[in-house]
Amino acid sequence: MRKRVAVGALALALGLAAAPLTAIGAQQPAQYQKAAAQAGKVIWEDNFDGSAGQRVNSSKWNTETGDNFGNNREHQYYTDSAGNAALDGSGNLVITAKKENPANYNCWYGRCQYTSARINTSGKFTTTYGKVEARMKLPRGKGIWPAFWMLGQDIGSNPWPNSGEIDIMEFLGHEQNKVYGTIHGPGYSGAGGVGGSYTGPNFADGFHTFAVEWAPNSIKWLVDGNVFFQTTPASVNGNRWVFDKPFFVILNLAVGGEWPGYPDASTQFPQQMLVDYVRVTDTSGDNGGGGGGGNPGVVKSGRVTGLGGKCLDVPWANSASGTPIQVVSCNGNAAQNWTFYTDGSIRALGKCLDVSNSGKADGTVIQLWDCNGTGAQKWAVSGANDVVNINADKCLDIKGNTSADGTRVQLWTCTGAANQKWNAFV
The missing domain is CATH 2.60.120.200 (Jelly Rolls)
Incomplete structure (x- = not known):
């Protein structure tokens, strides 16, 4: 309802509906x-x-x-x-x-x-x-x-x-x-x-x-x-x-x-x-009464697969902050089990998927880091299966458009290319 201003026709065709x-x-x-x-x-x-x-x-x-x-x-x-x-x-x-x-x-x-x-x-x-x-x-x-x-x-x-x-x-x-x-x-x-x-x-x-x-x-x-x-x-x-x-x-x-x-x-x-x-x-999952307080609620857990069916992975299951994220063949271990939360964070091994130094430039490293609630750790998914860092408004991207084991992931301008498409909960 438009409370304070006059209402004309709704602007519903903002280009958002195609891949909200x-x-x-x-x-x-x-x-x-x-x-x-x-x-x-x-x-x-x-x-x-x-x-x-x-x-x-x-x-x-x-x-x-x-x-x-x-x-x-x-x-x-x-x-x-x-x-x-x-x-x-x-x-x-x-x-x-x-x-x-x-x-x-x-x-x-x-x-x-x-x-x-x-x-x-x-x-x-x-x-x-x-x-x-x-x-x-x-x-x-x-x-x-x-x-x-x-x-x-x-x-x-x-x-x-x-x-x-x-x-x-x-x-x-x-x-x-x-x-x-x-x-x-x-x-x-x-x-x-x-x-x-x-x-x-x-x-x-x-x-x-x-x-x-x-x-x-x-x-x-x-x-x-x-x-x-x-x-x-x-x-x-x-x-x-x-x-x-x-x-x-x-x-x-x-x-x-x-x-x-x-x-x-x-x-x-x-x-x-x-x-x-x-x-x-x-729906926060914290039973705190009112939502939005305490710990974020779990939405879903599972593998995240990208180009060539390879899994988003923490190398050698190393939970140290700063560990760069890669794609490798899926093996079912904890380093490939990602949990999605209502606060927009994506987590594995008790830490968050993070854009290094809250960067916004193409090629910025995607790493594991202590969860801190910053924009570098806030993610969203489009209807076209892009995983987007909200702070940078850029996509989770597999470097070089290759599915070779050990290929690192990075931040990159969303292009719609196959190396920016992800399937969750598979």
């Missing part, structure tokens, strides 16, 4: 995704259990009122009325948009034409990282714009877009089989947000689950468990990545705006967004 970068291991087998979700600890949730007509739990949610300061040129007035947001007695929150103005509300454009609701968890719950999901049935109609999203908790002192925004799900009521996921930050906000879309069934016909899995240096979007887009710091084209701090959750149903357009004769009222639950799961 994702944190190491994000493209996991479906069965591993399921197991990881089951193993996570739920740190916050609302199942909206209660009697019909009951308002949302005020210990969990704030109810916003007003016309959203005219942002996005929306036409609704958000109220605190149970007529716009209440439980249905069957385990759902119902947010209702109506064509009405029972209290003579004034909006930025004059007398308001519609009422609706917007709720948030600011000051009551925030999370840094984790799986944030909701199961919802969406409304329909031209000019109908529901959203499930997040804003940086520091927005009051660090105005949007510097505070950051994660749009988990946005939906345009006239495109009933498509949802959008986007991030906004400094240099990539409004129509310049970085995002993707998912085309599926008619989302107004039944319930579906919308989620992000958010880790250090990685956010990926899912619909009904299907990953459809991923971002990393490399995705924001040299701008500042602002997604390593607390964010709060928002649900709202807007009416009208520069992006969705405005209701017309075909739009029927009232329109309702039903929310079965909102849930946040700690």
Whole structure:
């Protein structure tokens, strides 16, 4: 949702979708995704259990009122009325948009034409990282714009877009089989947000689950468990990545705006967004409650193979810091067993895959080093199987394009060549 600036058409064709970068291991087998979700600890949730007509739990949610300061040129007035947001007695929150103005509300454009609701968890719950999901049935109609999203908790002192925004799900009521996921930050906000879309069934016909899995240096979007887009710091084209701090959750149903357009004769009222639950799961693996703290969680372990099927290897299993990394024939020993973590590090023998001296030049040595959390040890994988050092925005490369045993690996400008392609977990 574009909170502070006007919204035009989303800029979704930034060249990122062709080979989006994702944190190491994000493209996991479906069965591993399921197991990881089951193993996570739920740190916050609302199942909206209660009697019909009951308002949302005020210990969990704030109810916003007003016309959203005219942002996005929306036409609704958000109220605190149970007529716009209440439980249905069957385990759902119902947010209702109506064509009405029972209290003579004034909006930025004059007398308001519609009422609706917007709720948030600011000051009551925030999370840094984790799986944030909701199961919802969406409304329909031209000019109908529901959203499930997040804003940086520091927005009051660090105005949007510097505070950051994660749009988990946005939906345009006239495109009933498509949802959008986007991030906004400094240099990539409004129509310049970085995002993707998912085309599926008619989302107004039944319930579906919308989620992000958010880790250090990685956010990926899912619909009904299907990953459809991923971002990393490399995705924001040299701008500042602002997604390593607390964010709060928002649900709202807007009416009208520069992006969705405005209701017309075909739009029927009232329109309702039903929310079965909102849930946040700690996926950090540290059981610390809240994600992002303590030790990083393990994503997956196994061999990493490149050109000629040769394995990424620590020579002679030497765990000394500064040992240069090579490729050799796969032999199954510990020097070829790499573990990928949610913090973007790749580790073997208890140490991290590292770019020597945090270098960015072509030909910089790739080595083993004590894990220190610096950018020299942050890696991502593209959809085209490039392994990219995020700090340098360059690829893990086999020198000389040869698969001979003992060939060293290096940092190099990504070219798409075969000596920069890697298969993990084989």
